[in-house]
Amino acid sequence: MKKCILTLAATILVLTAFSCGKDDVVPSKYQGLTGHGSSGSGSGSNTGNNTGDNSGSTDTGDTTPVIDYTKYALGELAAQQGIKLGAAFTYWEYRNNPQVAEILTREFKAVTFGNEMKHDAIVQANGSMNFTTADQMAQWAKNAGTELFGHVLGWHSQQQTAYLNTLTSDPAAIDAAFKSYVFGMVEHFDVYAWDVVNETFSDGTNGAFRTQQTTQNGFVWGTYYPSTKDWVDAAFAYATEACAKYGKSPVLYINDYNLETDPGKRQALCNYAKNNPQVTGVASQMHLDIRTPDLKGKIEASLRDLVATGKMVRIAELDLKNNSDIDQADMFKYIFQKYLEIVPEAQRGGITFWGINDKDSWLGEDSHALLWKGGNYVQKESYRVLWQYLCELNGLNPYKE
Numbered sequence: 001m002k003k004c005i006l007t008l009a010a011t012i013l014v015l016t017a018f019s020c021g022k023d024d025v026v027p028s029k030y031q032g033l034t035g036h037g038s039s040g041s042g043s044g045s046n047t048g049n050n051t052g053d054n055s056g057s058t059d060t061g062d063t064t065p066v067i068d069y070t071k072y073a074l075g076e077l078a079a080q081q082g083i084k085l086g087a088a089f090t091y092w093e094y095r096n097n098p099q100v101a102e103i104l105t106r107e108f109k110a111v112t113f114g115n116e117m118k119h120d121a122i123v124q125a126n127g128s129m130n131f132t133t134a135d136q137m138a139q140w141a142k143n144a145g146t147e148l149f150g151h152v153l154g155w156h157s158q159q160q161t162a163y164l165n166t167l168t169s170d171p172a173a174i175d176a177a178f179k180s181y182v183f184g185m186v187e188h189f190d191v192y193a194w195d196v197v198n199e200t201f202s203d204g205t206n207g208a209f210r211t212q213q214t215t216q217n218g219f220v221w222g223t224y225y226p227s228t229k230d231w232v233d234a235a236f237a238y239a240t241e242a243c244a245k246y247g248k249s250p251v252l253y254i255n256d257y258n259l260e261t262d263p264g265k266r267q268a269l270c271n272y273a274k275n276n277p278q279v280t281g282v283a284s285q286m287h288l289d290i291r292t293p294d295l296k297g298k299i300e301a302s303l304r305d306l307v308a309t310g311k312m313v314r315i316a317e318l319d320l321k322n323n324s325d326i327d328q329a330d331m332f333k334y335i336f337q338k339y340l341e342i343v344p345e346a347q348r349g350g351i352t353f354w355g356i357n358d359k360d361s362w363l364g365e366d367s368h369a370l371l372w373k374g375g376n377y378v379q380k381e382s383y384r385v386l387w388q389y390l391c392e393l394n395g396l397n398p399y400k401e
């Protein structure tokens with residue numbers, strides 16, 4: 001019996017030591033560099049405002065150095081590798097959680113509005129454009145020194161159908177409404193890049209363009225053009241003309257989802273981009289699910305195809321449904337690794353997460369999709385693993401000094 005208890009105690013000790021110290025062991029090149037060793041594992045929870053104590057324990061005299069996640073911001077670390085790190089946020093999140101503005105300001109170099117630049121947020125039922133909410137957010141971004149991404153000019157969802165449905169008997173009126181929307185948006189917003197068209201291919205059709213028949217509850221602009229391809233051509237032509245007219249030079253993206261799991265769609269998107277010089281960027285949304293078989297292989301294959309277009313390559317809406325913080329961290333690290341390995345620096349359009357906190361994710365809190373969680377905006381394992389990975393790539397000392 002006594003032997004049994006001793007064995008159990010020893011096992012617990014070994015397991016505890018392993019789980020606490022695993023991520024935070026001092027690499028030999030930093031040993032002796034950290035001077036004031038402090039105690040703890042470094043993997044204790046850290047709040048969003050980065051004022052949290054990372055040590056996770058009181059001083060026990062242990063001189064093991066502890067990782068100091070407050071030393072560098074994630075966006076700074078990514079920028080040193082040529083990755084513009086972004087996050088999407090909504091007006092609602094911004095108004096209701098002061099942590100959102102703090103985290104965006106500190107951790108990210110670029111922001112995308114989750115909804116507020118969409119057609120139904122800007123265009124009113126009478127066809128006029130109202131920029132009030134988007135302007136408030138854009139002003140905030142400017143003050144915060146954060147770049148703005150434009151999402152989105154041409155989409156089939158979240159359209160002002162009250163207005164558009166009054167025009168559908170006249171294709172020329174639809175085209176005029178689309179053109180004036182594109183020009184109005186390009187003139188109004190100063191962005192580093194636009195999603196010119198979003199989700200323009202239908203699913204599981206080997207890359208056929210989306211039509212009203214393949215779309216539920218959406219307003220498919222292409223229905224009123226000879227074909228959806230003609231509408232996509234028009235979108236890039238209008239965006240290009242508008243940029244020239246207003247003296248702007250954002251990257252012009254074609255963006256879609258499921259490019260990793262639907263190679264036919266991916267091929268169609270890449271072919272379209274290769275054949276149209278007005279397309280200057282290709283983007284994969286990357287709304288991922290950890291349960292997808294061979295997800296890593298699929299991500300790698302997709303990145304290789306996107307890079308082969310020669311255009312800027314952007315991961316536009318990254319999130320990952322999962323049930324384990326460790327699995328999520330591993331997958332996000334893999335994505336950053338592959339992005340750096342496969343996408344040459346001159347083609348790096350950046351990586352944007354589709355939100356900040358699991359609790360506000362469009363996928364629901366139970367998807368555990370993002371880098372922070374809970375009402376206190378606690379940094380997850382994914383944050384810490386990405387942070388350590390980028391720190392190491394940049395040759396920076398991660399330890400408290």
Ligand code: XIL
Nearest residue numbers: 090114115151198257285287317362
């Ligand atoms: C989502 C927003 O996050 C939600 O708040 C909204 O209810 C629906 O749209 N692909 C896109 C994004 O291009 O615009 C979508 O955003 C997510 C899927």
